[in-house]
Every structure is written in C-alpha cells, then in structure tokens.
Amino acid sequence: MTAPYPLKTLFKPKSVAILGASRTKGRPGNNVVKNLVEMNFNGEIYPINPHTDELYGLKVYPNIFSVDDIECGIIVLPTKIVVSAVKDCIKKGIKSVIIITEGFAETGTDKGVNYQRELKNLSKKINILGTGTLGVINLPDFSSTYVEIEGLKQNGNVAFISQSGIFTGGMVHYFRTHDFNMSKIISLGNKIGVDDADIIDYLYDDGYTNVICLYIEGITDGNRFIKSARKFIKNRGPIIVLKGGKSPEGKKAALSHTSSIAIDNEIFNSVIKQTGMIAVENLNDFISLSKAFSLYPNEIRGNRIAIITYSGALGVLTSDQCSKFGLKLASLSEKTAEKIKEVIYNRNPYNNPIDTYPATLKSGNERTFITCLKAVLEDPGVDSCILTAWGSDKPDKAENSYSNHLKDVIIEYHKKNKPTIVAVIGEKYGIERQRAFLEKNGVITTIFAD
Amino acid sequence: MTAPYPLKTLFKPKSVAILGASRTKGRPGNNVVKNLVEMNFNGEIYPINPHTDELYGLKVYPNIFSVDDIECGIIVLPTKIVVSAVKDCIKKGIKSVIIITEGFAETGTDKGVNYQRELKNLSKKINILGTGTLGVINLPDFSSTYVEIEGLKQNGNVAFISQSGIFTGGMVHYFRTHDFNMSKIISLGNKIGVDDADIIDYLYDDGYTNVICLYIEGITDGNRFIKSARKFIKNRGPIIVLKGGKSPEGKKAALSHTSSIAIDNEIFNSVIKQTGMIAVENLNDFISLSKAFSLYPNEIRGNRIAIITYSGALGVLTSDQCSKFGLKLASLSEKTAEKIKEVIYNRNPYNNPIDTYPATLKSGNERTFITCLKAVLEDPGVDSCILTAWGSDKPDKAENSYSNHLKDVIIEYHKKNKPTIVAVIGEKYGIERQRAFLEKNGVITTIFAD
Known part of the structure; x- marks a missing residue:
C-alpha cells in the first residue's frame, strides 16, 4: 500500500x-x-x-x-x-x-x-x-x-x-x-x-x-x-x-x-x-x-457473431477482422434461415455474412434489415451481431423510421445479453448524425465494421 | 490481355x-x-x-x-x-x-x-x-x-x-x-x-x-x-x-x-x-x-520523423506507432535545438517528441508550435512531421489565427517535399471543424496521432 x-x-x-x-x-x-x-x-x-x-x-x-x-x-x-x-x-x-x-x-x-x-x-x-x-x-x-x-x-x-x-x-x-x-x-x-x-x-x-x-x-x-x-x-x-x-x-x-x-x-x-x-x-x-x-455494460454470452451487411466486400472484410480477434461466424439455424428467406429471395439464406443487397430493392430497407436482425438475435447459436446501416445527409421519412425501429430492436436484445454493433456508412453528415442518434439511445456504433 | x-x-x-x-x-x-x-x-x-x-x-x-x-x-x-x-x-x-x-x-x-x-x-x-x-x-x-x-x-x-x-x-x-x-x-x-x-x-x-x-x-x-x-x-x-x-x-x-x-x-x-x-x-x-x-502527391525524402505534441502520452504512443511502421524519430540538429529553446524553456531542446506543454502557457500556442514546426521542417535531418493541434467547439481569435498560420507553413513545406500530418484532438465539433478546415486547404489530418 x-x-x-x-x-x-x-x-x-x-x-x-x-x-x-x-x-x-x-x-x-x-x-x-x-x-x-x-x-x-x-x-x-x-x-x-x-x-x-x-x-x-x-x-x-x-x-x-x-x-x-x-x-x-x-x-x-x-x-x-x-x-x-x-x-x-x-x-x-x-x-x-x-x-x-x-x-x-x-x-x-x-x-x-x-x-x-x-x-x-x-x-x-x-x-x-x-x-x-x-x-x-x-x-x-x-x-x-x-x-x-x-x-x-x-x-x-x-x-x-x-x-x-x-x-x-x-x-x-x-x-x-x-x-x-x-x-x-x-x-x-x-x-x-x-x-x-x-x-x-x-x-x-x-x-x-x-x-x-x-x-x-x-x-x-x-x-x-x-x-x-x-x-x-x-x-x-x-x-x-x-x-x-x-x-x-x-x-x-x-x-x-x-x-x-x-x-x-x-x-x-x-x-x-x-x-x-x-x-x-x-x-x-x-x-x-x-x-x-x-453503452453495453452487460455480459456477452460467447464469440459467435452474425454479420448483416449492404455490401459483400464489407462482409468479407468484417469476417476477416472477426477471425483476427478470435470471433467465429455463427452457423444460422433452420428457423433463422426460414425467416431470412422471407426478405432475401436471391441468396442462400444460411449465408453469414448476410448480404442484403439487392434484396432491399424489393423487400425494402427497414423490413429486410429488421427481419434479419430479429432472426439472428433470436437464434440461440448467435451471441452478437454486427450490422451495417446507412446515414444520409438529408434522411427521408423511411430512413428515420428505420433508424428508430433499429434502435428499439437493439436495445430490446441488450436486455437479453445480445449486443449489436452498428457500422454506419454513407454521406459525411449522415454518418455523424446517424451515429450520434444511435449512441444517444444506447447503441454501440462504429464507422467501418472492420 | x-x-x-x-x-x-x-x-x-x-x-x-x-x-x-x-x-x-x-x-x-x-x-x-x-x-x-x-x-x-x-x-x-x-x-x-x-x-x-x-x-x-x-x-x-x-x-x-x-x-x-x-x-x-x-x-x-x-x-x-x-x-x-x-x-x-x-x-x-x-x-x-x-x-x-x-x-x-x-x-x-x-x-x-x-x-x-x-x-x-x-x-x-x-x-x-x-x-x-x-x-x-x-x-x-x-x-x-x-x-x-x-x-x-x-x-x-x-x-x-x-x-x-x-x-x-x-x-x-x-x-x-x-x-x-x-x-x-x-x-x-x-x-x-x-x-x-x-x-x-x-x-x-x-x-x-x-x-x-x-x-x-x-x-x-x-x-x-x-x-x-x-x-x-x-x-x-x-x-x-x-x-x-x-x-x-x-x-x-x-x-x-x-x-x-x-x-x-x-x-x-x-x-x-x-x-x-x-x-x-x-x-x-x-x-x-x-x-x-x-492531399500530398509529392515524394517523401525518407523515414525520419519529428513529433510535436501537447501531451507526453501522445508523444509516447505516436513514437510507438512510428516504430511499428519502420519510421525513425529524427535526431534534431544544434541549430534546430537553439530555435526550439526560444519557446520551450523547461525541457531538453533536443527531445523528440517535442512536448510543448506547459511551455505554451508562457510562450503562447501559436508562437510555440509554429516556431517548433518551422525549426524541424528546416532541419535537413527531418523528413516529415506529426503535429498535434487542438479544435475547440467555439474557437477564439487566437485559435483561428493559429490554424491559418499552421496551414500556411505546412503547405509551404509540402512544396519542399516535407509533409506534416496534423492530429486533431479537442472537443467534438471542434475536431470536425478543424479537420475540415485543414483538409480543405490541403493539409493531411487524422484524429489520433497513433
């Protein structure tokens, strides 16, 4: 002493x-x-x-x-x-x-x-x-x-x-x-x-x-x-x-x-x-x-991660970094794949990273991402999630609605010890605005998922 | 083909x-x-x-x-x-x-x-x-x-x-x-x-x-x-x-x-x-x-770097990262040390990283940093410089004057193939404002020097 x-x-x-x-x-x-x-x-x-x-x-x-x-x-x-x-x-x-x-x-x-x-x-x-x-x-x-x-x-x-x-x-x-x-x-x-x-x-x-x-x-x-x-x-x-x-x-x-x-x-x-x-x-x-x-003081259950992304390349890079830090890409369950199939029609629904483009063009941004996010967070084989979101300089009604919905879902699952990190890409002020909004509401954000 | x-x-x-x-x-x-x-x-x-x-x-x-x-x-x-x-x-x-x-x-x-x-x-x-x-x-x-x-x-x-x-x-x-x-x-x-x-x-x-x-x-x-x-x-x-x-x-x-x-x-x-x-x-x-x-398309002469910082810890961390990437801390010449001595009265003027605090309290921010920056960029033993600058949410006249002066000096030495990277710390909007100002004027910036 x-x-x-x-x-x-x-x-x-x-x-x-x-x-x-x-x-x-x-x-x-x-x-x-x-x-x-x-x-x-x-x-x-x-x-x-x-x-x-x-x-x-x-x-x-x-x-x-x-x-x-x-x-x-x-x-x-x-x-x-x-x-x-x-x-x-x-x-x-x-x-x-x-x-x-x-x-x-x-x-x-x-x-x-x-x-x-x-x-x-x-x-x-x-x-x-x-x-x-x-x-x-x-x-x-x-x-x-x-x-x-x-x-x-x-x-x-x-x-x-x-x-x-x-x-x-x-x-x-x-x-x-x-x-x-x-x-x-x-x-x-x-x-x-x-x-x-x-x-x-x-x-x-x-x-x-x-x-x-x-x-x-x-x-x-x-x-x-x-x-x-x-x-x-x-x-x-x-x-x-x-x-x-x-x-x-x-x-x-x-x-x-x-x-x-x-x-x-x-x-x-x-x-x-x-x-x-x-x-x-x-x-x-x-x-x-x-x-x-x-922002997330709770325990994390394990190292099995789900990645939901707009872009194949971001999925690849995020996978690389997860692997570098000892995280594993989760194997998605049949139940999860079925839910994902409802919005992502053009790919193997067991894929992780989940690449939402171009499915979002048909299924809509909010519906696609929220469906996938809920599906993976409900999956007992998934411990946490990294999700890519967009930030526009001048967000329209749809983007604001999605941001709100997104933070609600994420905070709900925080309580179940399942954290989600949101990687925000987009336009300059859009990125800043979106990150500030999410963090103020208790969501962990980053700029590039890798 | x-x-x-x-x-x-x-x-x-x-x-x-x-x-x-x-x-x-x-x-x-x-x-x-x-x-x-x-x-x-x-x-x-x-x-x-x-x-x-x-x-x-x-x-x-x-x-x-x-x-x-x-x-x-x-x-x-x-x-x-x-x-x-x-x-x-x-x-x-x-x-x-x-x-x-x-x-x-x-x-x-x-x-x-x-x-x-x-x-x-x-x-x-x-x-x-x-x-x-x-x-x-x-x-x-x-x-x-x-x-x-x-x-x-x-x-x-x-x-x-x-x-x-x-x-x-x-x-x-x-x-x-x-x-x-x-x-x-x-x-x-x-x-x-x-x-x-x-x-x-x-x-x-x-x-x-x-x-x-x-x-x-x-x-x-x-x-x-x-x-x-x-x-x-x-x-x-x-x-x-x-x-x-x-x-x-x-x-x-x-x-x-x-x-x-x-x-x-x-x-x-x-x-x-x-x-x-x-x-x-x-x-x-x-x-x-x-x-x-x-921002800096010219050639760089070599790997000898000078670090000018507000904070000893940032100096230490920047040194570590430089070493990791094969950069060497430059040995400052007698002429350079003499110039630095004019503003930094309380430390060994051959030190690199150059720690400007608390000398800035006496010599003033602008005078201290500009004197040190010019001194190292004139030194034939220095190839490039990393400098820490401050960004306030509401900058006063002195801060704006310094920012202007800083970018002028940096751009002048770009032409002599000596780049300077400015690591901006400070308040949230201050950091964003300062970085945007410097980059618009052709200065390379980053948030943390390491």
Whole structure:
C-alpha cells in the first residue's frame, strides 16, 4: 500500500485547499478554483495565496495554517517550493495531496530527481497523487482539475485511469463532448505515492465501476498490480489496457514524460496473461472499446457473431477482422434461415455474412434489415451481431423510421445479453448524425465494421 | 490481355446505350440514365427499352439495332437475358459492355455458374467489365453508375479500384461528401473480362494517376498482375492494397460475393513482396492513406520523423506507432535545438517528441508550435512531421489565427517535399471543424496521432 490514508479523502474530500490559487484567469491555479465553485462542491473550499483576498466569491487565505481542518490539498505551486508545501500539509494533518506541478524526475535534471526522491519519502505520511497529474474527476462529488468539465457526465460504469496529465485533459474534452458517461477519471502522473493498484482497489468497492480503461507506461509494483487487477477482473469486469513505450523510441519518450521506466514488452505480456486484461494497440481502439463498454455494460454470452451487411466486400472484410480477434461466424439455424428467406429471395439464406443487397430493392430497407436482425438475435447459436446501416445527409421519412425501429430492436436484445454493433456508412453528415442518434439511445456504433 | 479493345471505350466512350433503362425512379436502370444526363455526358446517350418512348428528355429505343454506332453498353437487365444481350452487343459492334446485373457464379447455383462461363467465352470478342459492377466513374467525361455522384470531384491523382459493386457505391458517397479528389473510380465485380492488370495499365498512361488504391479478393492472372503493378510503382507511384478474404471465414464470404477464389495469404504476401505494394490491414487505414496521398502527391525524402505534441502520452504512443511502421524519430540538429529553446524553456531542446506543454502557457500556442514546426521542417535531418493541434467547439481569435498560420507553413513545406500530418484532438465539433478546415486547404489530418 502506497497510500497511508483512505482514498476517500482524494475522491470525495470534505474540505479542500488550493495551494497556489491564482488570480490570473486561464492559469491552472485559477481554473481549479473556478471548477470547484461551478460544480457546486459540497464541502469547504480554501484558496491559499498570501497576495489575494478573494476569488470567485471565496475568501482567500494566506496559508494553510490560517484555516480549519483540511482533508485534501491541491498543489499548483512552482516546482521548487512543492516539497516544503507537502511538509506543511503533513504538519497540518492533511490526508491527501494532488500535485499538479510538473518539473520533477521527468526533466532528467539532478534537481528534479532529488525533489522527487524527497517526495517519495514523504509519501509514507500522506497520500500523494502526482506529480504532473490532473488529479481526480469524480462528479458530482469532486474535481481537482483545471481543464473544462462542463457537460461531463459521470454516472456510468467505466473508469478511466491514465498515467498522463495533459493526455487525460484531452480525453476529458473528448468524453464531455462525445457523450461518454464515465464513472471516475484519474490521472496518476509520476506515481510518487498513489499508483494504479491503489486506484483499482478503490474502484473495486465504489459500487459503480465494472470496466476500467487504463493507460500505463510503467508499473511501480508488479505483484501488487497483478493481484489488484486480477481481483477486479474476476469479480467486477474487464480492464482494457493501452501501454505506452513499447518501442525503444516510445520508451525513451516515456522516461522524459512521467519519469517512468517503461516495462519491457515481455514482462508486460506476462502481466497481461496473468491478469486477463484486454490489451489494445492504439488510442482509437482504446476509446472505441471504452465507449462500447459504457453503452453495453452487460455480459456477452460467447464469440459467435452474425454479420448483416449492404455490401459483400464489407462482409468479407468484417469476417476477416472477426477471425483476427478470435470471433467465429455463427452457423444460422433452420428457423433463422426460414425467416431470412422471407426478405432475401436471391441468396442462400444460411449465408453469414448476410448480404442484403439487392434484396432491399424489393423487400425494402427497414423490413429486410429488421427481419434479419430479429432472426439472428433470436437464434440461440448467435451471441452478437454486427450490422451495417446507412446515414444520409438529408434522411427521408423511411430512413428515420428505420433508424428508430433499429434502435428499439437493439436495445430490446441488450436486455437479453445480445449486443449489436452498428457500422454506419454513407454521406459525411449522415454518418455523424446517424451515429450520434444511435449512441444517444444506447447503441454501440462504429464507422467501418472492420 | 483480357480486353480485346482499347479501354478508352470504357472510360471515355463516344456513345453509350443503356440496356434495361427503366422508367421507375430509384431503380438502377433509371439512375444510370439520370446520372448521364445530369453530368452532361458529351456523347450520344441511347436508353434501350421496348416499352418506353422517352426518359429524362431523351428518346428511348426499342433495341440496340435501331440506333447508330454504339461504343459502350451498360447492361442493367435481368440475369437470365444478359448472355443473349451481350451476344447482340457483339453483333452490333459495341466495343465495351459494363454489366451491372448480379446473380452469376457468386450465387453458387448451376445456372449462375453456366451463365458466367458463357460470358467468359464472349469476353474474347468484347470488353466485359463486371458482372455485378458499378462500372467506371470518370468525371467529367463519363459515369456508368447508378449511385449519386453529385459533388464528386475527379481531377485528382488517386485512383480507386475495387472488386466490389456496392462497396464502391458506398465509397463514392464517402468520397463525394468528404472532399476526396480521386482521378478514376473503377468497380470490377466478378472480373469476367477486364481485370486489375488491364486497369492498372490504362491508368499508367492516363496522365493523372500516380497513386492507386486497390481492394481485391482474388487475382485472375498473377504474373500479368505482378508485371503491371511493378511497372506502375516503378514509374508512377504507390499502390495501396486492401485484401478481402484473409481468414477462412472471409474467404468463404468472398466466394459468395464476387465468385472469387480469394488468394492464399502466403501467395498474396509473395505478390506484395514482388511488386512493392503497400498492404493495409483495414478499411480505416485504406481510406486514411487514400486521403493522405490525394492531399500530398509529392515524394517523401525518407523515414525520419519529428513529433510535436501537447501531451507526453501522445508523444509516447505516436513514437510507438512510428516504430511499428519502420519510421525513425529524427535526431534534431544544434541549430534546430537553439530555435526550439526560444519557446520551450523547461525541457531538453533536443527531445523528440517535442512536448510543448506547459511551455505554451508562457510562450503562447501559436508562437510555440509554429516556431517548433518551422525549426524541424528546416532541419535537413527531418523528413516529415506529426503535429498535434487542438479544435475547440467555439474557437477564439487566437485559435483561428493559429490554424491559418499552421496551414500556411505546412503547405509551404509540402512544396519542399516535407509533409506534416496534423492530429486533431479537442472537443467534438471542434475536431470536425478543424479537420475540415485543414483538409480543405490541403493539409493531411487524422484524429489520433497513433
């Protein structure tokens, strides 16, 4: 355990001090206070700055000793005075500090390395999150961040943990403008005190999180990490992991980023194997999977998939990718084939992928797709479905009717643990519109099925 | 050679007959005529249908023998009368036919297979493109397709060849609404006569195309294909290839799609090796690369890359991906480091990736990024650059000024054969807006740099 106090003082503190609260708009030390005020933080807020009296309607204090109890301190001070500030925090009895300040071991300078060593020693006496962190975003209870959080929804089931600061900030903007619904967002930075395992253990008991998305460069304590991850996966749900620093170039970059010795690929692969985490190769997959799991939190029965497509080529490509990821094309039952035959007159009705063109010309788009979709989702030999849908820039009545019908059927079968992913092709704004409509209604979408 | 006549009669015919022209709006046989009229086809158009007199202001003829010379026939007839129609076309002296009709060997039925065999024999006497093809889209000269082509621009340098019909149709919608600028679009279908090699040879001499994007399932004549592809790559430019039917599942799907025996992966890999084609793994990469090559048609000097990023994590991930694809992180020169030092005060100025945060807080976004970008593009040790930019939903003056400045610098160095890719992160509409702005101005963009 690298956190001497309960992490509740980080995620839901009763009172918070901002060491380095700034009058200058746009500066991190100003935005942190602004965010706390605007989110209506339910505890005491103590901005600390000897040169100011008032900030966003709050009284500003000259130092932490001039106020009552503080549970959590957010540090936005210049690098060289961070160590002494943390010592003060310990003296004051503060339980957790979030160090936003950068400039420690990642700089490669003697000074930076020494500061970090001193903080490491202090981390036995106080929870230290950071350095170079965005901290914790846990709305509606608490936020320590300086990036904009307006519009961010946090009553979901997917938690995001990232070693990076700014990257987490970028992701927050992405989440809040792309209708993601995360449970908790945590940025770890240099991991001087609190690390991945501590956070995973906390999320294990938070009552909400059943999926974790994790960006890591290095792991501080392998055995403890494996234990925590394994327990979470066994009893809660999947951990999706994206590792930075796989190549020698990336490794070097990681060192000057979070001062992390990026773990070797071989060791990382062994960690993956021992824990059962899902490793992804790039940010695109990482984010798509986060979204998918936040829209479909249920279990999936198995790996037998049905593909319903407009285009033979898309069927072929989707089949290839399914095979690459260990999914199997389902064998359709006689009952299913009979239902499909009603709309697809010109092909073998046992075919999977189910190619709906040119049958749609005769049977109609909505009727063809809905009939096939219901048929395969009712089939006990099918666990999930990938369906291609169209998005027009200016949809007509028929297209809107179909989209509505489609989402109803998909959501109905979500409840029976049978997910469907909709791959939207079409015109530019049509694709965007159709995806936004479906996702708002809880349907997982993608752009190309492969 | 599987095309007995010059392919000019397919790409730019003097006169065209539509066998199976239809009165019913929305049907392929109606849309083909509509498209030809609306694109102002510069030759004679002869709609053929014994039951109609007039279509879109054109006289309709009862059969092909009731009109003068025809160079190209587009066949949209029911499957069972296609063979006799092609025989008529040969009798009439037509040079090329484009068979849109489906229902041949891909159905797996005896009838379908027999029809296809008969057509194969006829292909010695007439150019046959198809079956199950969308044909040729070669604006402003000619289009044989029934899908909407409004807004499609075709004075670019990238040609798209696809074995699929409907997939090509989907791509046409994508191209025309995403500002792609293709030279020629060709759908091959079952490849009864005209095949990939014929088309590649034609494009070799078209005076425009220097990049080919190719979707294939099977190859009809391996040696001829290798010869054509190699020649194109040697003297014109890259061929990017996406192969469908890599997995057993995909292979089976390909058979019932274009009746193709998908080539084995081993043979395909050997073809890749012998030709030097660039093989991509999925549609996303296929399309991104098409777009990139259409925006940057020049040569690239080498594989040494500079990365300029907001976020350490993005720098790490981008480094990993570069390494995966054989790119090297460039070593920056002393001169470059000196320029970077002017704006990035807190880090080693030789670092690559160049992490601009938190230096941007002090030096300003525009000044920091532009200074770094110019510095690396001037560096003789750097061949290309990946830069991360921000997109806000509501950009302020500073952001707009920066975007403008950024595109000017990038386009300036395009002319010196130094491309820059901009990875746009940020808010949802901000990302879309920023990417659209940059791409409209000729800058290659992506969403995540990895």
